[in-house]
Amino acid sequence: MNRTIAVDFDGVIHRYSRGWFDGTIYDEPVPGALDGLRTLMQHYAVFIHTSRSPQDVAPWLVQRGFDVQVEYPGDPTQFWTERGALLVTRRKLPALAYLDDRAVQFTSWPLALAELLPADAAATTPPGSVDQVQVSAEDLRSLVQLARCHVENLWITPAEDLALIERIHAQLGGEK
Numbered sequence: 001m002n003r004t005i006a007v008d009f010d011g012v013i014h015r016y017s018r019g020w021f022d023g024t025i026y027d028e029p030v031p032g033a034l035d036g037l038r039t040l041m042q043h044y045a046v047f048i049h050t051s052r053s054p055q056d057v058a059p060w061l062v063q064r065g066f067d068v069q070v071e072y073p074g075d076p077t078q079f080w081t082e083r084g085a086l087l088v089t090r091r092k093l094p095a096l097a098y099l100d101d102r103a104v105q106f107t108s109w110p111l112a113l114a115e116l117l118p119a120d121a122a123a124t125t126p127p128g129s130v131d132q133v134q135v136s137a138e139d140l141r142s143l144v145q146l147a148r149c150h151v152e153n154l155w156i157t158p159a160e161d162l163a164l165i166e167r168i169h170a171q172l173g174g175e176k
């Protein structure tokens with residue numbers, strides 16, 4: 001298996017406490033970021049994936065003791081495999097995982113929509129999957145949380161969860 005990890009820069013390595021601000025790299029590292037990168041680099045080839053110019057990001061990392069490369073020498077479909085140096089690139093190169101403060105892990109479209117849609121939006125199962133049921137994004141999000149609790153053996157059923165289950169049950173029954 002290719003052991004390559006992509007790491008976002010702003011918000012994951014660069015603290016980015018004022019957001020984009022004036023476009024400069026103005027902030028300190030996120031607590032634990034430098035040690036975290038070094039630890040990752042002992043086990044994986046690591047590249048920094050950023051929308052910033054790699055030439056702007058590289059000096060900030062070099063100042064903090066990293067060996068940095070900004071030109072990707074290979075075919076963009078190839079994995080970055082160098083263990084000793086950080087590549088900084090704007091390209092979305094292949095990786096085992098992307099570590100990013102804005103990521104939503106994709107498992108299926110219904111769960112992705114439950115994470116992303118505003119609370120008052122209605123999420124619908126995709127056509128052609130199961131029977132179409134309208135569930136609000138908020139209810140779907142709560143259901144996902146309940147399912148996760150169940151998986152982690154933290155199954156508790158407070159009154160509001162029972163009410164949610166009954167509401168969805170009623171909607172499912174209403175379709176038949």
Ligand SMILES: [Mg+2]
Pocket residue numbers: 008009010011012100101102
């Ligand atoms: Mg970020």
